[in-house]
Amino acid sequence: MNAPESPLPELPVFDNSFAALPGAFYTRLAPHPLPEPYVVAVSNDVAALLGLPAELLDSPQFAEIFVGNRLLPGSDPLAAVYSGHQFGVWAGQLGDGRAHLLGGLRNELGHWEIQLKGAGRTPYSRGADGRAVLRSSIREFLCSEAMAGLGIPTTRALCVIGADHPVYREEVETAAVVTRVAQGFVRFGSFEHWSSRDRDVELRQLADYVIDTFRPECRTAANPYDALLRDVSRRTGELIAQWMAVGFMHGVMNTDNMSILGLTLDYGPFGFMEAFDAGHICNHSDHRGRYTYRNQPHVAQWNLYCLADALHSLVGGALPARQAIDETFGDAFEASFERLMRAKLGLRDGQPDDETFIGETFGFLQQHRPDFTLFFRTLSGLSGTANANDAALRDMFVDRAACDAWLENWRARLARTPWDDAERQAAMRAANPKYVLRNWLAEVAIRKARSGDYTEVQRLLACLRQPYDEQPEYAAYAALPPDWANGLEVSCSS
Known part of the structure; x- marks a missing residue:
């Protein structure tokens, strides 16, 4: 019994x-x-x-x-x-x-x-x-x-x-x-569903639900639905900037995988950038490269236009709805991305030409393909003047002269807004994670779990909770992928 x-x-x-x-x-x-x-x-x-x-x-x-x-x-x-x-x-x-x-x-x-x-x-x-x-x-x-x-x-x-x-x-x-x-699982596609069926009553009910439950501040606006659309657009722009600042690629940014609350939603064929390539496709099912690293801002804006089209009857027309996106998304993404990249590079106080220097930095990374996470984390430990510690970064490059030239430009920019080395390095470490969920780390945990050993999942989780800390006991998790991991692929079935 x-x-x-x-x-x-x-x-x-x-x-x-x-x-x-x-x-x-x-x-x-x-x-x-x-x-x-x-x-x-x-x-x-x-x-x-x-x-x-x-x-x-x-x-x-x-x-x-x-x-x-x-x-x-x-x-x-x-x-x-x-x-x-x-x-x-x-x-x-x-x-x-x-x-x-x-x-x-x-x-x-x-x-x-x-x-x-x-x-x-x-x-x-x-x-x-x-x-x-x-x-x-x-x-x-x-x-x-x-x-x-x-x-x-x-x-x-x-x-x-x-x-x-x-x-x-x-x-x-x-x-x-x-x-x-x-907080909620409502998606862009939740609104597209009712709009595509000309169901204006349900469309309004859903918008009212989102406003009253999650965004009550929008209710006091002249047009609460326009305010909601602008809120989603701003939050999405900030989210994509945060993704790209840590090298994250979603892999399948369909409108049904986009959160109305500006959350990262639906983890399938995601990836974190390793050897830098702005055209990297992390999803093996993405045959045309729609969801490459560099395309994420463009796709996010395209998805927001789909949401704007779905909400246009509440906002006041198709043109005002798209205008709400145009007036919010680009500025939110660009301002957030520049702020995050200045922090990653240790640039104290913005300068008018920072956008140019950031663009040149990505060009440098694209040409020489260092590991994205290791590059910025190692940079966080360098001095404002050249010394022997530069070797840790220079060793990531076959063309060390090119690395030296970039470092010279970086230090020249640092000198324009002086900052104590120790303070800057601490700030850079707080902006540049040492640990991200590399595909090979997940694969090791999965293989052990398939054999009934779940300890690696919990150990990896413990490390990833504090990705900006040194955590010397987890130093192996910050290493370059082993040779066996070069052929790992993830797809929409992952």
Whole structure:
């Protein structure tokens, strides 16, 4: 006879704000169970964000809840509908094909929605199985938390729960569910869905929901919907600048993967720049190079135009809607990117020609292809005058004379706004991470996890929480990729 199940500890009360929208916005359905689930990884930081008690994390019920086998009290699970442009082409209706929104929590730290990704088929699965695999779930878990550690707006990840249930991709893999957490999961494509169907009532309801729940300051504007569009445009510009400053490439910037709240959303074929190439394609499925590193600002603006077109009836016309993007996105991106790059380069106080010097620096990186993260982190330790420590940077270049010439120009720029070396170096280290989630690091953790060893996932997570700190115990994570990693590829199935 089975022992009675112990009661759950006291939990925060669910606040199901999205579920309060009319039924046209979603389908209510429970996650599909997975047998004998087990914990692969947990982010204690996110658990604290949600106010989850420690006894829940340590209980056998934790895996049952966050694989979808047992619902939390007050949960009202649903899958949301949306549409979107994929690789620049209208794809029509999409939706949460393998995601179940359990509900939201509101506490002193904010409003948090909890979503299971990989918890089974929904009406929006388009023939797919609704499952996620261990490989992709670990990648999303680690990168969500890595981006948070870098200070970049992002969805978060509470945990990965595995199950020895077969899932068929290019090969047979095992199932996993990642629990995603964010203030909200509304996408550009959520608005495109209603606009494409000429459903003005639902379009307005969704816009009102976003304003009243997440952006109440927009309500006092002369046109709240114009204010919302400008807010999204500004936040998106700032987000893309932050991505590019750390060498991050999203890999699949479709409009259904763009957050209305300016968060990094949907981690699939992402990558962090290694040997610098502005034309690098991190997504093996991106055959035409739409989502290269250098194209990200252009694609973001194109996506914002799609959002503007969807909202034009609320904003006051197609031209004013696009004008809202033109008046906000470019300035937000450029100002943020220049500010971030000045910080990375240790340039105290802006100078009129900084944009030119930053452009020349990227030209220098493009020509000589040093590792992006290591270049800036190593630069952070150099003196304002040439000395023997320059060797650490010079050794990254075959053409050392070219490196010396760039360093001379850099130091000349430093001298125009003098700054104590120690103070500048500390500021540069705070702007240049030592650790990012390189693909080979994730691959090592995944391979060990496939054999039942989950310690590397948690160890890597611990490092990525503090990416700007030296952390000598994790120094190997800052190394160049090993030779075996040169052939690693990620695609939309990753």
